[in-house]
Amino acid sequence: MGGELTYLYAVVRPTASLDGADPREAGGVADAPPRIVRVGGIAAVVGSVPEADYSEAALRNHLEDLGWLEEVARAHHAVVEFLAARTTVLPLRLATVYRDDDSVRAVLREGERAFAGMLDRFAGHVEWGVKVYAEPVAASDAAAAEESAESDPGRAYLRRRRQQRNARGAARSAAVEAVARIRETAGELAVELVGHRPQQGQLAGSGAGENLANDSYLVPGDSSGAFHERVRRAAREMTGVRVEITGPWAPYSFVTLTGPDLPEGVRQS
Known part of the structure; x- marks a missing residue:
């Protein structure tokens, strides 16, 4: 060939x-x-x-x-x-x-x-990406000191695991709430929303944490500043939550080439 x-x-x-x-x-x-x-x-x-x-x-x-x-x-x-x-x-x-x-x-x-x-x-519209991560907060100095003072290594290990589970649970709950807030408040400025599959492994980025939302918003270009502010405000002061905003992009997530008006043979890989 x-x-x-x-x-x-x-x-x-x-x-x-x-x-x-x-x-x-x-x-x-x-x-x-x-x-x-x-x-x-x-x-x-x-x-x-x-x-x-x-x-x-x-x-x-x-x-x-x-x-x-x-x-x-x-x-x-x-x-x-x-x-x-x-x-x-x-x-x-x-x-x-x-x-x-x-x-x-x-x-x-x-x-x-x-x-x-x-x-x-x-x-007149652009695509903005919003990813929300749950990032458990590290154990406090007081908790670390308490663990180091524990004479029984087994009990210290179990306490550490319990603290980690609690931190993960708290961070996940906060992130779920942040996602709902963002979709409600920032979503009011968007004309369309596409929720992608949350990313895992290398695709999730270099930061720690669990990606709970991987959303794309189609936003009027002149509303981009207000959209950013609403996203940030929705997750402000929420412990264990990290939010990433990417863009502006062309509307990759919103272009659909299917339906009776399009010819067969449009191949997308």
């Missing part, structure tokens, strides 16, 4: 905000400069990638290569964010690949109504 395939990053409108902007500045997957394919009132931002690496069979093998996936994800995200800084964007999932540009044009023609509707829906 020595040919090339067309890699689809995103769908946009070919508006004045893109005039003069060169997506090649953002780099591109497989070091291929992105280009724009236009059909009517919408456009796709695409690039050429080697079939040897991006055929269905090759992609299945690459899914086991975290280094390769990270490199592709970084390049994909750079192109999407370049576009999002200039216009409303519908980001496609990683490794959405078509046979050629004509196949992409067919997708744009057949799905134009659905794409246009989503572009209208997301105009």
Whole structure:
């Protein structure tokens, strides 16, 4: 397989905000400069990638290569964010690949109504991520001193384990309450909310604690400051709770390419 395939990053409108902007500045997957394919009132931002690496069979093998996936994800995200800084964007999932540009044009023609509707829906909005962690508070100095004074090592061990369980339980309860507060108060400013599966292991980040909520909020851009303040206020002074806010992002979590208005063959990996 020595040919090339067309890699689809995103769908946009070919508006004045893109005039003069060169997506090649953002780099591109497989070091291929992105280009724009236009059909009517919408456009796709695409690039050429080697079939040897991006055929269905090759992609299945690459899914086991975290280094390769990270490199592709970084390049994909750079192109999407370049576009999002200039216009409303519908980001496609990683490794959405078509046979050629004509196949992409067919997708744009057949799905134009659905794409246009989503572009209208997301105009002026951004995605914010909110993760809530339960982080048990370490034993106090007084508790540590009490344990060191305990003459029976077995009883000291059991006391330490009981304190750890109590701390974990208290932190978890506080984090659950923080999640509810954030979804209620900050969620009032969002037009949509998507709850992702809480992350575990390396995906949960370098900090300690249990990830109890991994939510994405679609928020009007001019409400972002108020949204941040409500998130922080909801968890303020809650012991054993850590909150992370990430973004703003293009609406990755809210783009759905399914339904009768879209053609078959939209492959997202």
